[in-house]
Amino acid sequence: MKFSKPGASVALVAVASLALSACSSPGASSSGPVDVSLWTHAAGNPAEIALIEELTTAFNESQSEYAVSIEDLPQASYNDAIVGAAAAGDLPCILDVDGPVMPAWAYAGYLAPLTVDSAVEESLIGGVKGYYDDTLYSVGLYDAATAIVTRESILSEFGIRVPTVDEPWTGEEFDAALATLQSSGEFENALDMGTGWTGEWYPYAFSPFLQSFGGDLIDRDSFETAEGVLNGPEAIAWGEWWQGLFEQGYVSTKESADRERFAEGTVAMQFNGIWAAKTAADTFDDVLFLPTPDFGAGAKIGAASWQWGISSACENPEAAQAWIDFALQKEWLVRFSNETGNIPATAEAAAESDLFQPGSPYLQFVENSATLALIRPATPAYPVIAKVFEKAAADIMNGADVQRALDAAVDEINADLAANNYYE
Amino acid sequence: MDTTRPPRAGAHRTRRAEARFGLAAIAPAALLLLIFLVIPTLLAFALSFTNAKLIAQGAPEFVGIQNFQRLLGVEIATVDVERDASGAIERGDDGEPVYPSARELQAEADPVLKKSELGSWQSGDASSKTYLLVGDPIFWKALLNTFLFVIVVVPVQAGLALALALFVNLRMRGSNLFRTVIFIPVVTSMVVVSILWLFMYQRDGLINQVLASVIPGYEFVDWLANPQTALPSIIVMSIWQAVGFHMIIWLSGLQTIPGELYEAARLDGAGAWRRFTSVTWPGLRHTAVFVLITITIAALGLFVQINVMTQGGPLDSTQTLVFHAFTAGYGKQQMGYGSAIAVVFFVLVLTISLIQRRLTREKD
């Protein structure tokens, strides 16, 4: 490239200094366990970070070859930190990655394939396994799930049927329920969708509705176009329904980020993740977690949360793999579920978890995850798709012409695919 | 620079020593600016001619001016109305004549350079429709919003800052307190300020509550969720945050005007307004140029507020050039394209600054 000249001289100095530093520290690795670095997005999340620390200490004590050291970074800027480190060639050995972003990292060569025991791989639920190009690159110790949250007393007061996974609300039923709740005058809005959460929430939470209508973010057969999928008749039907939610006042376009209104009683229902379930259950003793409605192509929710992978820069991949294998033991999967409130990664762990015993309202999340969950498209273009979909959904919400908004989204996704030779 | 000093004995040698010292003294700053500003900027220029991805396999490919074609591409296309077999104009369900859509026109275009509709006009007899097609509609909206922001913020902020400076310059009891409080937002991080105002602009936030208590029958506005009010809300907040800085600059200008000039004007019987136009304003000429240029440059770079508060929405009403470059480069990881937006931005700001300098210089 044009700018290689200063680069070359800088590199020369760098090589010289590298040689120098290599000379000056000959005895650094002669004794003690090998240091293996690990990054996690969990800074500021005390429960999760404490557990990762405990797990790592246990791992370090279980053997004497390696010592894993943790660096915790805040989730809100985790991807920026990774990008910075990757630009600097400075990635850690073990790192966690948001499920849908994994293919982009794998494609870029940041990640090395995992070698998980096939029986273990078999036992993991779909949402915690990150495949790209038929290769396993990441595994989660738990999965998240979404559900519609409401109160039994509200549904019975307005004569609304309690749906199940086998018999979810149809689109018409759901719309009728929203209309009833809204016109009752008891609530400011019938439903809180969390529209004030920007970023990944939009594709994670809202694209499953699009998929339930029969549309999708990209053609999953070829991964080479979004034409006809994101702007076909099914997608348009989704867009019109989505826009209608706001036009009719069922949902607020600018829900505040704390999402306290369900607890305050000013919205009748809330669409939220499993991380908010405990607050809701603590507030109301008749809380209900429900499956999403079926708009024709089956009820859907998003899958895949944070997962662990091994960076390709890792000098001791066997150590990283050992840490991951260690973490995938049942006792840790149970504890991750118990202490972070998420869905256990295996059925055996679920059987022993505190939260998901028969009769627990939280069980609905497991059921939603097992039967309705759809992984976001595993393509390196996903970061672009996510941003484009977020903008399209927000524009439609704010009154943009549905067809034009979705056409624009398709054009932008297709432009990115073409500009990158379809990520071959 | 004073170059008319008489030559002295050994002047040549001291001249050399002087030049050596000058270079040595500027060197640390120059070197740091070179590494942390000039070279990265040049790298951005280089990247703008590639398809570099933030996260990518291998080296970026050189793509020539493709990024700029996509960014700046404009085309005007006219299509004839659809007619049925008899030649009568076809009409849709809503009774409007039917034309081929802009997207159909572009169906065969290269997917990267495909243009989309920014606006359209029908001919008077409805026989044809003209589309304005652009490669990147968000860029043009961002450009428009950035200009709107600059056009409002520059005069309002400069004017308000001057008014505040005149007020504080009355030097009555309390003026130090007022000056300090007005300046506090300036030293507060823009991220913090944006989070606070995000709160206050909410539907049940402070601004609505305060307005409702003052105006009878006031209807709550969702300030940042409404395309009509989002940009004005950001303008108000931005002026609030930065006006203190320029107040201080005006204040410094005011204090360089000799008191005797006011005395003389007063003796001539000039009223307050007259004194302002004939003494104060002429005395502030240089300060005015400085204020104008610094506000313009800062306003053109509008970013943090957008990133924290609106993400460019609703409906692109708060898209700005730097935010668009940032979203493309980081969010969508299209570093090459993001760099191209940045380069266009640099050129734009440089041009505006040069024009401003030229205009203000000619008047001198």
Added chain:
Amino acid sequence: MTLRPLGALHRRLWLPVVYWAVGALLLMAFSFPMVFMAVSSLKPDDQIFLDLKTMNAFLPTGDVSLDNYVGVFARVPVAQFLLNSAFTSALVVGLGLVVNSLAGFALTRVRWRGQTVVLGLLIATLIVPFETIAIPMVFLVSRLPWFSIDSAGLQFQEGLMNTYAVQILPFVANAFSIFLFAQYFKSIPRELDEAAMVDGASWWRVYRTIVMPLAGPVVATAAILTFLPVWNAYLWPIMTVQKEDLRPIQVGLQYFFQENVEWGQIMAYTTIITLPVLVMFLLFQRAFVASIASSGVKG
């Protein structure tokens, strides 16, 4: 003409009233977000929202406690972050004063070739927003040679990632601060230099013993102007510093944007990160205002 004294009397009566009315309005307009922030940091979340609807938003009423602060300290290593930011800011301010004043000196009082070119470039650097060049910068700093000193002695390394240096060096040279020094130095009579040179003083001594001692007020301004960008640095440390024990204070804000946002804690944290700046400003403000006034931005 007979009316004039009456008019003056009138004016003397209403002027203070108007003055204080306007002043009070300004005080409210410019301080209320900060007051709201500080007050809310003492309240639990549900009360913050409840109080939003009344004037209580500005008053420490109801269930007031330091719980949010306790929560903040449990979540974020505040002391470490504050220390890191204080350290990097102090170094930037210190180095910046030397580097920028020297540059200002070189640009106004010393003659050398290429002066106008450098001045032009300096102006051009003012227009580059950091966000647009951050990635190339990360690329660059990660390949710069650097050194460290540890138990094994002096070590050379490739790249400044995860160091204090990467948080300091980019902020030292500040074009705006160079301008301020240059402006100020222009106003000091040149004859002083020449007299000293006749006495055999070197340029370095002229800078150190004659010009800089006169630059007191501009030093305060330059200090604040170089301090603010480091203290408020946000995107840059996120991209270049992954080690928690090196992280600066603003990045801690990110710890609070989780799925369950606790606004009280965010208010407490923003109060914590804003206070040192306010204190610094209040300490320096007299000199600060005086310096801009005396440097006079005379163009």
